[in-house]
Amino acid sequence: xRKLWLVVKREYLARVRTRAFVISTVSLPVITxxxxxxxxxxxxxxxxxxxxxxxxxxxxxxxxxxxxxLNQKLPDGRPAFQVAKTIEQPEPTEKAREELRAQLRQGQLxxxxxIPRDVLEGxxxxxxxxxxxxxxxxxxxxxxxxxxxxxxxLSDSGVRVENLQKVIRSVDLTLVKxxxxxxxxxxxxxxxxxxxxxxxxxxxxLTYGIATMRSILEEKSTxxxxxxxxxxxPSQLLAGKILGVAGVGMxxxxxxxxxxGALGAYGGAMSRALSPDAxxxxxxxxxxxxxxxxxxxxxxxxxxxALYATVGAIVSSEEDAQQMQWPVTLLVIMAFVPFGIxxxxxxxxxxxxxxxxxxxxxxxxxxxxxxxxxxxxxxxLSLALLVxxxxxxxxxxxxxxxxxxxxxxxxxxxVEVLRWLKYT
Amino acid sequence: MDAVVLEGVSKHFNSxxxxxxxxxxxxxxxxYGLLGxxxxxxxTTLRMMMRVLIPDQGTVRIFDEPLSDRTQDLxxxxxxxxxxxxxxxxxxxxxxxxxxxxxxxxxxxxxxxQWLERLELGDWAEKKVIDLSKGMQQKVQFVAAVLxxxxxxxxxxxxxxxxxxxxxxxxxxMLEMRQxxxxxxxxxxxxxxxxxxxxxxxxxxxxxxxxxxxLAAIKQSYGKNTLRIQYSGNGDFLNLPGLIESANHFxxxxxxxxxxxxxxxxxxxxxxERGVRISxxxxxxxxxxxxxxxxxxxxxx
Numbered sequence: 001x002r003k004l005w006l007v008v009k010r011e012y013l014a015r016v017r018t019r020a021f022v023i024s025t026v027s028l029p030v031i032t033x034x035x036x037x038x039x040x041x042x043x044x045x046x047x048x049x050x051x052x053x054x055x056x057x058x059x060x061x062x063x064x065x066x067x068x069x070l071n072q073k074l075p076d077g078r079p080a081f082q083v084a085k086t087i088e089q090p091e092p093t094e095k096a097r098e099e100l101r102a103q104l105r106q107g108q109l110x111x112x113x114x115i116p117r118d119v120l121e122g123x124x125x126x127x128x129x130x131x132x133x134x135x136x137x138x139x140x141x142x143x144x145x146x147x148x149x150x151x152x153x154l155s156d157s158g159v160r161v162e163n164l165q166k167v168i169r170s171v172d173l174t175l176v177k178x179x180x181x182x183x184x185x186x187x188x189x190x191x192x193x194x195x196x197x198x199x200x201x202x203x204x205x206l207t208y209g210i211a212t213m214r215s216i217l218e219e220k221s222t223x224x225x226x227x228x229x230x231x232x233x234p235s236q237l238l239a240g241k242i243l244g245v246a247g248v249g250m251x252x253x254x255x256x257x258x259x260x261g262a263l264g265a266y267g268g269a270m271s272r273a274l275s276p277d278a279x280x281x282x283x284x285x286x287x288x289x290x291x292x293x294x295x296x297x298x299x300x301x302x303x304x305x306a307l308y309a310t311v312g313a314i315v316s317s318e319e320d321a322q323q324m325q326w327p328v329t330l331l332v333i334m335a336f337v338p339f340g341i342x343x344x345x346x347x348x349x350x351x352x353x354x355x356x357x358x359x360x361x362x363x364x365x366x367x368x369x370x371x372x373x374x375x376x377x378x379x380x381l382s383l384a385l386l387v388x389x390x391x392x393x394x395x396x397x398x399x400x401x402x403x404x405x406x407x408x409x410x411x412x413x414x415v416e417v418l419r420w421l422k423y424t
Numbered sequence: 425m426d427a428v429v430l431e432g433v434s435k436h437f438n439s440x441x442x443x444x445x446x447x448x449x450x451x452x453x454x455x456y457g458l459l460g461x462x463x464x465x466x467x468t469t470l471r472m473m474m475r476v477l478i479p480d481q482g483t484v485r486i487f488d489e490p491l492s493d494r495t496q497d498l499x500x501x502x503x504x505x506x507x508x509x510x511x512x513x514x515x516x517x518x519x520x521x522x523x524x525x526x527x528x529x530x531x532x533x534x535x536x537x538q539w540l541e542r543l544e545l546g547d548w549a550e551k552k553v554i555d556l557s558k559g560m561q562q563k564v565q566f567v568a569a570v571l572x573x574x575x576x577x578x579x580x581x582x583x584x585x586x587x588x589x590x591x592x593x594x595x596x597x598m599l600e601m602r603q604x605x606x607x608x609x610x611x612x613x614x615x616x617x618x619x620x621x622x623x624x625x626x627x628x629x630x631x632x633x634x635x636x637x638x639l640a641a642i643k644q645s646y647g648k649n650t651l652r653i654q655y656s657g658n659g660d661f662l663n664l665p666g667l668i669e670s671a672n673h674f675x676x677x678x679x680x681x682x683x684x685x686x687x688x689x690x691x692x693x694x695x696x697e698r699g700v701r702i703s704x705x706x707x708x709x710x711x712x713x714x715x716x717x718x719x720x721x722x723x724x725x
Contacts, residue, residue, distance in 0.1 A: 003524055006523050006524055010520050014511070014512065219509075222508065222509065223505040223506065223507030224507040224508055226501075226507070227507070227568065227569075228524070230471075230474040230475075230496065230499065230501045231496060231497075232524055233493075406471075406476070406477075419438060
């Protein structure tokens with residue numbers, strides 16, 4: 001046990017002290033947060049001044065109501081739209097458009113709105129702008145035109161409406177997630193969080209699995225393994241290496257969790273201070289999900305570490321390792337293929353069966369737990385199958401390792417590797 | 425007490441027999457040479473002593489104990505293929521390897537400092553292994569093998585890659601340790617080293633023992649049947665099929681194996697008659713090199 005601990009300690013320290021560990025620990029959250037922030041900034045770039053707009057109303061009588069409907073304010077209190085001019089029923093229309101187009105190009109106007117003659121019969125209005133895709137502009141514009149046209153249609157058929165906005169306001173659909181703990185408003189954050197955590201799980205399983213393989217290969221190619229197994233049983237050495245790398249993974253998780261917690265608290269405080277009225281969707285991450293994340297990371301890591309360790313013990317060169325690791329990496333990647341099935345219906349028979357398969361369970365069962373806690377027996381069964389498979393594979397890896405670390409040169413065939421199992 | 429006893433040890437890998445029914449006895453305090461051509465089974469034999477491999481048949485005992493974690497700690501090993509963790513500091517590698525053999529880390533650090541000083545590597549303790557020259561790495565590797573004060577030190581080609589100066593330092597350390605009671609097993613192809621250092625040898629070929637015993641006794645059994653002649657001039661005088669069985673030329677020196685009953689005086693006379701200048705003419709026991717070649721080719725025949 002003392003020797004095992006020495007190996008664990010060396011493996012852990014050798015890895016945690018590397019630049020690669022620091023970089024990967026810092027970069028993953030930074031990149032994730034960076035992408036989120038960037039998306040937010042792009043989506044919410046505030047309009048900085050009133051939009052100068054002209055209304056060309058070929059139908060007649062609509063320009064006024066539309067202008068009245070464009071009453072949105074910018075965050076600083078100024079109006080969002082400034083209707084520079086309205087032209088009603090011009091003759092000919094084409095000449096008036098030419099003029100507006102010229103003014104738009106010269107910068108006297110930011111945009112103009114063309115209401116066609118047949119708009120009441122359903123013809124589309126046109127919005128001309130250098131940047132016609134800006135939703136913060138087009139959404140209120142669309143609403144204003146729609147309201148003006150509907151009011152007109154109603155009054156044409158004899159209905160008078162005082163406050164159309166109130167009448168035609170659409171009904172929002174609030175999504176609420178029902179869990180065993182109660183109910184929480186759902187704005188897509190559960191799906192997002194579950195997917196994000198499953199991706200983190202996937203990346204870490206892959207990273208640390210491959211790290212184990214490389215670590216074994218390194219001891220083999222530097223030949224130090226020959227001295228090591230003259231001092232410690234190969235099974236202890238292998239176990240020590242796997243546990244050491246697992247420790248590195250747990251350290252990384254711990255750093256991320258603490259940072260995320262701190263950032264979350266800080267971000268929450270900041271957003272409350274900036275906009276007291278805003279109610280951002282609360283990210284609901286139950287402690288149980290975190291515990292399951294750790295459990296499935298460890299179980300999944302041990303499973304894949306056993307497979308990657310086997311590869312590391314069989315090969316003796318980096319090139320062979322690249323080739324031989326493919327079947328294992330493919331298994332991890334395959335767990336991603338049925339993501340859609342699980343996200344669509346986490347409790348369908350297909351989802352249940354897939355999440356019980358030991359090679360997929362670490363990622364898929366965790367995804368199901370994060371989405372919607374499945375019956376406990378399914379979690380227990382999936383973990384039991386996972387642990388049994390892992391124990392079997394670690395034994396297999398141990399037997400291959402014992403022989404493989406002393407074998408150099410040509411990559412052995414599968415038949416040869418199976419023969420190794422009989423050596424004592 | 426014997427340091428190592430192998431009895432009826434065999435080891436197979438599939439259809440290949442690496443070691444076959446090997447008996448071997450290394451007395452405590454001996455400097456024992458394990459010889460054999462490439463692929464003879466030397467490394468397999470050494471690995472079985474260290475419990476890296478388990479014999480299919482037979483028993484191995486180290487200092488009269490069956491193999492265990494404890495016997496592993498009694499042995500120090502310098503493998504032929506050297507290797508350390510390239511990105512670890514010298515002191516840390518030594519501490520780790522000594523700790524694996526049961527030395528406390530503080531004690532390992534203390535001993536490492538002394539050894540590194542002695543081998544003129546004191547300034548390199550905090551450097552990474554990869555920053556050391558190849559010769560320095562060899563010396564660190566030697567320190568790693570002796571740091572836990574093994575009672576049995578197994579050295580595979582210990583002088584390979586060392587310059588004469590450093591080889592001398594390592595040799596002096598070996599002799600000093602031997603005086604303190606350490607047993608050595610030396611596996612090498614360099615016959616002149618074995619001849620000068622070892623007191624007992626074992627020659628294995630194709631997994632079987634061909635010859636073993638005390639070196640002096642082995643040589644004596646061959647008798648003084650070899651002439652070493654140092655000369656200048658024409659070497660044709662050695663074309664004497666009736667007197668000479670074989671000749672091994674080294675340029676200015678030749679080692680000649682005499683036919684049974686041949687008189688060395690005859691050869692000296694012929695040489696003088698042909699005007700060859702002789703600066704040395706010596707009747708010796710056969711060199712280990714010749715015994716090695718003779719035994720191995722006899723086994724092959």
